[in-house]
Amino acid sequence: MGSKSEKASRRPRADSIRNRERLLEAATQIFSAGGPQASLEAVAREAGVGIGTLYRHFPTREALFEAVYRHEVDLLGDLAEQLAQETDTVEALRKWLQANVRLVATKKGMIEALQLVAHGSSDLKAYSFERMTGAIGLLLDRAVAAGEIRSDISPEDLLRTLVGIFYSQGTVDWQPTALRLVDVFVDGLRKR
Amino acid sequence: MGSKSEKASRRPRADSIRNRERLLEAATQIFSAGGPQASLEAVAREAGVGIGTLYRHFPTREALFEAVYRHEVDLLGDLAEQLAQETDTVEALRKWLQANVRLVATKKGMIEALQLVAHGSSDLKAYSFERMTGAIGLLLDRAVAAGEIRSDISPEDLLRTLVGIFYSQGTVDWQPTALRLVDVFVDGLRKR
DNA sequence: TGATAAACGGAGGCATCCTCCGTATAAATA
DNA sequence: TATTTATACGGAGGATGCCTCCGTTTATCA
Incomplete structure (x- = not known):
């Protein structure tokens, strides 16, 4: 077969990798402050690269947004794995849910x-559904196995509840309320 | 007390009224197709007026959007009053809920x-909360008074359920599912 | 039938979007 | 190390949208 057509593609350039990371970081920052329709030129400025570079790495706003969002979801997934080391299973679950509230x-x-x-x-x-229910399942199963909480709640139920808590709020100063709701819910999960 | 300061303001100009209506109609159309961040210049074009005229009538995007939304809510309120004439109280309620699904x-x-x-x-x-719960209350009370359905569901509960049905859906072809859910819910309301 | 208050339209200044292509540079090769 | 070349970079530029401002038009009123 031709020696050209299947050349074992070069190693990606260092600046390319660096710029991609910078863009992701900048985008997280800018989207956090301004919502998903914030200016992409602002993202490029923040990252210290040209607008063309942004578009090469992320051809559409959605592509960039997806990358940012995936990263956040991964962080939460990793956090769950960390928390799964704690001995107090219910506290671990509570902390993870609270981390969600704080993130939002x-x-x-x-x-x-x-x-x-x-x-x-x-x-x-x-x-994200898979990753999130996976994270929840990890913590939930441990707590159930430890006999600490009731066993008839699925990870999906918990995720939906969480989303419900986020959705119903969203105005100023809702964080305390949301944290309280999480507490109530976790307490409610406990076996009486 | 001056004779000028409180002059009995002229009748609003006919073209002004006409243009306002055209804008509202056009905005309903354009927002329906493109969501709430559709182009305002497109709205003005659709209405056949200049962009300046749009901004005079509705100084901000939100103002225009509010006017459109209020109008929709009013239509639903009026529909409830019409349906309150029907003899089958449960069917009237079902129809109103279905109208909501279809509208969305x-x-x-x-x-x-x-x-x-x-x-x-x-x-x-x-x-909108008041208008919607009012509409629901009207239909609900009748059905309860007729002894057709259980009496422990409030208009607010029903409204939240409706919003929940909308929220959980939203992708392609969700209308049949939503209509089915409404049916299930209405059937569930019936006294057994 | 004027006079005039009110409404109209759209040019213009600014921001953002996204594409295109000449320039720069990291990796591969000799 | 010097040269080649694939790859990535930056930002100008055309298109579109936002909103303001003001000269022109027109409906109402006397």
Whole structure:
């Protein structure tokens, strides 16, 4: 076969990798502050690269947005794995749920973003659903196995509840309320 | 007390009234197709007026959007009053709920719009909440008074359920599912 | 039938979107 | 190390949208 057509593609360039990371970081920052329709030129500026570079790495706004969102979901997944080391299974679950509230609270644009995800790319939807229910399942199973909480609640139920808590709020100063609701819910999960 | 300061303002100009109506109609159309961030210049074009005229009547995008949304809510309120004439009280309620589903299904942008309302102007929120619960209450009370359905469901409960049905859907071809859910719910309301 | 208050239209200044292509540079090769 | 070349970079530029401002038009009123 030809020696050209299947050349074992070069190693990706260092600057390319660096710029991609910078863009992702900048986008997280800018989207957090301004919501998912913030200016892409602002993202490029923040990252210190040209607008053309942004578009090469992320051809559409959605592509960039997806990358950012996936990263956040991955962080939550990793956090769950960390928390699964703790001995107090119920506390671990509570902490993870609270981390979710704090994440959304810190990032103004996140609620709009969640809505966008809910009605957008079903690839991303499937991925984040799986990753999130996986994280929840991990913590939930441990607590159930330890005999600490009731066993008739599925990870999906919990995820939906969480989303419900986010959705019903979203105005100023909702974080305390949301944290309280999480507490009530976790307490409610306990075996009496 | 001056004779000038309180002059009995002229009759509004005919063209002004006409243009306002045209704009509202055009905006309903354009927002339905493109969601709440559709181009305002497109609205003006569709209405056949200059962009300046649009901005005079509706100084901000939100103002225009509010006017459109209020109009939709009013239509639903009026529909409830009509349906309150029907003899079959449960069917009347079912029809009204189905009309809601159809309205949202027809107007692509409506789901985004609802979310915008949910986190936006609390004037509009209060108005639409009142108008909607009023409409539901009208139909619900009749059915309860007729002894057709259980009496422990409030208009607010029903409204939240409706919004829940809208929120959980929103992708392609969700209308049949939503209609089915409405049916199930109405049947569930019946006294056994 | 004027006079005039009110409404109209759209040019213009600014921001953002996205594409295109000449220039720069990291990796491969000799 | 020097040269080649695939790859990535930056930003100008055309298109579109936002909103304001103001000269022109027109409906109402006397």
